[in-house]
Amino acid sequence: MSDSELQNLFSRVDNMAVQQEVNDVLQGVDDLIAVVQNEQAAAPPTMRWKKRTSDGNLIHARPRSARNQSNQVTAGNSSGLQQQKTHPNKNAPDSNSEVVFAPDNVDGFLRDLQQSLSDATGDGVESPTPQASLSASLNWSTRKSNSSESWKAARPRLVNTALARENVGTRKCQQCWRNLAVVRCRDCLPRPLFCAECDVVMHTRHPLHNRDASTLGFFQPLPPTTTVQDMDLCQCVRYVPVEIPHQICGCPTEALRLKPGKAVAVITMNGRHELSMPELACEVCKATWTAGVDGILHSDYWPATLNFATIYETDVFASFEEMKMAAPGLSCQAFLKMLDRRTARFGRTGKISADAFTKSFFEWEAVQYEMDNICKEEPFTCPACSPDMLAVSVDGNRKHYRFKNASRAEEQAIFDGLHREG
Structure with missing residues (x-):
């Protein structure tokens, strides 16, 4: 075989090998595209949340960190920023990018979205397809308009129903x-109506319920120490609901008698209640028992002083703390005024002392702090100061100077190593 024939043979072999390699590469690319398409078909769609105004217009806002960083950029690197805008880095985060939410269960997410739309609009959104539900969620102006029209149409019926609820009538x-x-009784649903005898039986055990009398032809709020007898309002004694021991001495329990002790103001989220502390007395050995500080703490109350004439439900302190967390600028005076208004709303009288409430709340917080340390709870983080300050006092320096120079006794700090400056 000549050299030219050998050369042609080698050329054909090389071409066949190259062609086979090209075919293998193309087949691998086709397989990769098929895999990617299958993954995209199986992956749930991503939902992008966008902020809008009341008119439905988009709000283009940058994150706080991006705004802070943009203020620190000097003129020396402005050219570099311009180059970055011209050739953006794909790996760098976009300051104007939207938050992407990929739900694990698209159907469940769409059901939750449809329910939230129904709650927002009040018209019972019924979308035949998920696409219709998503398209409805994008039209904020239409939803707000439909909601307003629905409330306007239902307002006469709501007024009539509210008036009918205040009708006393003659009921069993x-x-x-x-x-x-x-x-x-507003707290005894689903059966709120009581006769005089059943009212005494029920609300001797539950004196903190909010009751209304219907003897005068309309509903009149009643304090806990008022009952109805022969269609007239009469005064009675109601005890603070605290734990009472089963036995206080070695005598039979039949010898124990319950009688009213000292008058106490009980502060709850419904305001102030004037009640009496329960006192047990044995008719045989004359032994007596009354609830002290330890007893009211076991019953989930907190004393205003150690020789208390006022006690607070700890739920009041917990609610005030949570409100201060959510709104650091909330005034203690405003919170107590709200409690005073609720006191009057339910037919009771009396005011709540701001100084006693503040002191008692601080002592409760100190005990909670010590308990958290013992239980190894995570330390407190002030939401008003971290990570960015939310609340400031415009006259803080003036207050500091005034308290520091005031001629008054210096109050000791609750925690060791801390000094109170006002």
Whole structure:
């Protein structure tokens, strides 16, 4: 075989090998594209949340960190920023990028979205397809308009229903179903109507309920120490609901008698209640028992002083703390005024002392702090100061100077190593 024939043979072999390699590469690319398409078809769609104004217009806002960084950029690197805008880095985060949410369950997410839209618009959104539900969520102006129209159309019916609720009428007691109902309790649903006898039985055990009398032809709020007898309002004694021991001495329990002790103001989220501390007395050995500081703490109350004449439900302190967390600028005076308004709303009288409340709240917080340390709870982080300050006092320096130079006794700090400056 000549050299030219050998050369042609080698050329054909090389071409066949190259062609086979090209085919293998193309087949690998086709397989990769098929895999990517299958993954995209199986992956859930991503939802992008966008901020809008009340008119439905988009709000283009940058994150706080991006705004802070942009203010620190000097003129020396402006050219570099311009180059970065011209040739952006794909790996760098976009300051105007939107938050992407990929739900694990698209159907469940769409059901939650449809329910939230129904709550927002009030018209019971019924979308035949998920695409219709998503398209409805984008039209904020239409949803707000539909919601306003729905409320406007239903307002006369709501007014009539609210007026009918205040109609006293002649109804039977929903406890015994024999006597005429003379009291309505707002906390005893689903059977709120009571006759005079059933009211005494029930609310001797639950004196903190909010009750209304219907003896005068309209509902009149009643304090806990008022009952209805023969269609007249009469005064009675109601005890603070605290734990009472089963036995205080070695005598039989039949010898124990419950009698009213000292008068105490109980502060709850519904305001102030004037009640009496329960006191047990043995008729045989004359032994007595009354709840002290330890007893009221076991019953989830907190004393205003160690020789208390006022006690607070700890839920009041917990609620005030949570409100201060959510709104650091909330005034203690405003919170107590709200409690005073609720006191008057439910037919009771009396004011809540701001100084006693503040001191007692600080002592409660100190005890909670010590308990967290013992239980190894995560330390407190002030939401008003971290990571960015949310609340400031415009006259802080003036207050500091005034308290520092005031001629008054220096109050000791609750925690060791701390000094109170006002």
